[in-house]
Amino acid sequence: MHYLDQVQAAIDYIERHIEEELALEPGLVARQAGLSQWHFQRIFRALSNETLKSYIRSRRLSNAMHKLVSSNERVLEIALAAGFESQESFSRAFKKAFDMTPGEARKRDARTFLYRKLRIDADYLQHLHRHIASHEPQIIAMPARCFVGMETTFFSIDSERDNIAEKLPPLWDAFVPRMGEIEGAVPQWAFGIIAQSEAKTDKLRYLAACEVPEDSVKALPPGMQLWRLPARRYARFEHRGETTLLNNTVNYIYSSWLLSAPFRHSLDADVEEYGPDFQPGSPESRITYTIPLADDAPAI
Incomplete structure (x- = not known):
């Protein structure tokens, strides 16, 4: 399997298990790509410019935003599903990410703030490295x-x-x-x-x-x-x-x-x-x- 496909397989796995805390342990995610934890995180950081942990948290917050604006679920239920221990800690993280409270997001129907899933392909790499001269070792x-x-x-x-x-x-x-x-x-x-x-x-x-x-x-x-x-x-x-x-x-x-x-x-x-x-x-x-x-x- 090509490295790009391996990393994308791990990202797809994250999406399928976004609300399952144990399933998203770094070692398990790396295993979906067929790589060691360190090498997967090294590649993931280079591709996305963020750590695996921060990406998962961002996707969970985005998923929470989607639920807030498209359902009547209680904020506490959404917070727990997003991996937070309390509504208070969820609200703090949500406020930091989107500069609004969960209640304000629900009132505003703030769909434009959603953090999209990564799609790793050749076009993405070309964009990422457009200022890096290609050279062979x-x-x-x-x-x-x-x-x-x-x-x-x-x-x-x-x-x-x-x-x-x-x-x-x-x-x-x-x-x-x-x-x-x-x-x-x-x-x-x-x-x-x-x-x-x-x-x-x-x-x-x-x-x-x-x-x-x-x-x-x-x-x-x-x-x-x-x-x-x-x-x-x-x-x-x-x-x-x-x-x-x-x-x-x-x-x-x-x-x-x-x-x-x-x-x-x-x-x-x-x-x-x-x-x-x-x-x-x-x-x-x-x-x-x-x-x-x-x-x-x-x-x-």
């Missing part, structure tokens, strides 16, 4: 690799608990002065390795690291970890510009290239590569971002 075969560095866990921007700004900059600030402690490290390169921490969560592991030859790994510096990545083919993209804009490139990879390419993500770790052309804070800086390809990826 290098497809490269990489041998098994070893990395030594300092690890943290975080929630990415695709999560409601996004804390990337709190976790990653301090990690790099702590790691960079200690790079010299890593015996046999490949010079002039540093790496950020991103992997899902558990199968059914959007919490991620991140290693700020140096690459090392396998035979040079003897004793690890205090507080550092060893990561091994298997031999695999990767799609390598070049990001030009400041590090703070790297997520724009990642969004392109996940929402445009990966959705239309004849490849699939292997669900192993993504890798940020910081080499000699990396210039912190400079618009001329270059970073490469690689994603691992599934074994059934076609030969190039």
